[in-house]
Amino acid sequence: MKRIAIVGGAGRMGQILAKGLGEQSDFHVTALVDVHEPRDLGSAVYAKSVDDLDASSVDVVVDFSIPESVVASANWCAANKVALVVGTTGLDTEQCAAVIRASESIAVVLGANFSLGAVLSERFAAQAAPYFNRVEVIELHHDDKVDAPSGTSIEAVRSILEARRRANLPEITEPTTRFSLEGSRGADAGDGVRIHSVRLPGLVAHQEILFGGPGEGLTIRHDSYDRVSYVPGVALAIRSMPTTCGLSVGIDGFVK
Numbered sequence: 001m002k003r004i005a006i007v008g009g010a011g012r013m014g015q016i017l018a019k020g021l022g023e024q025s026d027f028h029v030t031a032l033v034d035v036h037e038p039r040d041l042g043s044a045v046y047a048k049s050v051d052d053l054d055a056s057s058v059d060v061v062v063d064f065s066i067p068e069s070v071v072a073s074a075n076w077c078a079a080n081k082v083a084l085v086v087g088t089t090g091l092d093t094e095q096c097a098a099v100i101r102a103s104e105s106i107a108v109v110l111g112a113n114f115s116l117g118a119v120l121s122e123r124f125a126a127q128a129a130p131y132f133n134r135v136e137v138i139e140l141h142h143d144d145k146v147d148a149p150s151g152t153s154i155e156a157v158r159s160i161l162e163a164r165r166r167a168n169l170p171e172i173t174e175p176t177t178r179f180s181l182e183g184s185r186g187a188d189a190g191d192g193v194r195i196h197s198v199r200l201p202g203l204v205a206h207q208e209i210l211f212g213g214p215g216e217g218l219t220i221r222h223d224s225y226d227r228v229s230y231v232p233g234v235a236l237a238i239r240s241m242p243t244t245c246g247l248s249v250g251i252d253g254f255v256k
Contacts, residue, residue, distance in 0.1 A: 002238055003030045005058045007050060007073050008065030008088070010034035013227050017062060018042060020231030027238070030057050034065075055080035060238055067091045074102035083107040085237050087114055087230070090147035103247035111250045112151030114233030118207065119252050121222040122152075125209045126159040128218055130167035132211035135160055136186070140198040140206040148197040149187060152207060155250065157189040160209070164191065 004021055008014040009032025022029040022042055032038045033047045047053050050061065050073055058080075063073045064087040075098065077084040083106055086099060099110055113119070129135065139153040172192025176185055186196035205224040211217060224230070233251050240254035248254075 002027050003057055003059045004028065004238070005031040005033060005047075005050070005053055005061050006044075007033040007061060007063040007069055009044070009046075010036040010038040011064065013064045013087070013230070014038070015040060016227045017064060017231060017234060018044065020228060021062075021235060021238075024235055027235070050076040055082060058082050060085060062234060062238070063088055067095045071095055071098045074098045074108075077108075078102040078105050081106060083238075083241060085109045085111075085234060085241070087111055087234065089151035100247060103245060106245050107242040107248075108246070109237040109241050109248045109251065111233070111237065112155045113205070114230040114237065114251060115205070115222070115224050116233050116236075116251075116255060117222045117229070118152055118205075118224070119233070119250070119255050121207070121209065121220050122156045122159050123252065123255075125156055125211075125220050126163040128211055128220070129160045129163035130169065132213040132218065134172055134192075134212045136194045136196065136210050137189070138196045138198065138208045138210070140200065140203050140208075142203050142205075143199045143201045145199060148199070149189070149195040150197070150205070150207070152205070153195050153197075154189065156207065156209060157193050157195060160193060161190050 004027055006014050006017050018029050021027045029044045031047055031053055032044045033050055035048055037046055060083045061073050061077050062085045063070050067090050070086055070088050089112055102108055137153050139150045174192055186194040189195045207222050209220040236254050237251050
């Protein structure tokens with residue numbers, strides 16, 4: 001049985017993970033880590049910091065918190081030989097480097113999105129990319145999300161660009177030459193592929209990948225209506241991650 005500590009355990013995602021993972025017969029949530037005490041601890045113990053954890057009672061740390069906490073989690077896990085799953089987005093270069101360093105001594109999964117549907121939509125988009133002249137992405141999230149564009153949309157565009165380059169497609173030329181408002185065409189994520197970010201209350205996580213060609217279009221849309229949609233992907237990551245060391249970026253390689 002895998003013993004799990006959740007960093008960000010008082011947050012909405014942390015509470016959902018604690019409940020969802022705790023219901024799995026092969027997992028036991030032993031600790032919730034947060035600066036705020038979680039509303040529902042269940043059978044887990046509460047710790048304000050990963051440094052307060054008993055390493056002998058933890059096999060995997062799952063971090064869905066803030067970028068600054070990820071560095072502390074990575075360093076603690078590496079020092080104590082505990083595996084790490086990171087679902088926190090918005091990491092800067094130095095924070096990503098800390099996670100990569102940790103993967104030299106422990107198993108690490110770093111994912112932008114743990115929804116199985118999001119992973120499959122990215123895979124379908126890469127399949128479609130060589131057959132359409134143009135593509136744009138609209139990502140829509142709740143208004144508490146502080147980073148934009150979403151990590152999910154960035155990963156989707158990366159897959160699309162790789163597919164377009166393998167097919168020797170040219171860079172997409174921007175057709176707009178006059179702007180009534182600067183920035184109205186969204187962000188250029190590379191080779192002319194645009195990302196548009198929406199932040200509204202009532203949303204959770206949604207994404208549309210729009211392809212256009214002569215006389216037709218294709219839209220691949222994924223919706224996470226509830227954060228519980230991430231639980232199966234996190235569970236899959238824990239079960240599928242290497243038993244020694246190494247970095248797995250995303251869960252696409254675990255989805256057969």
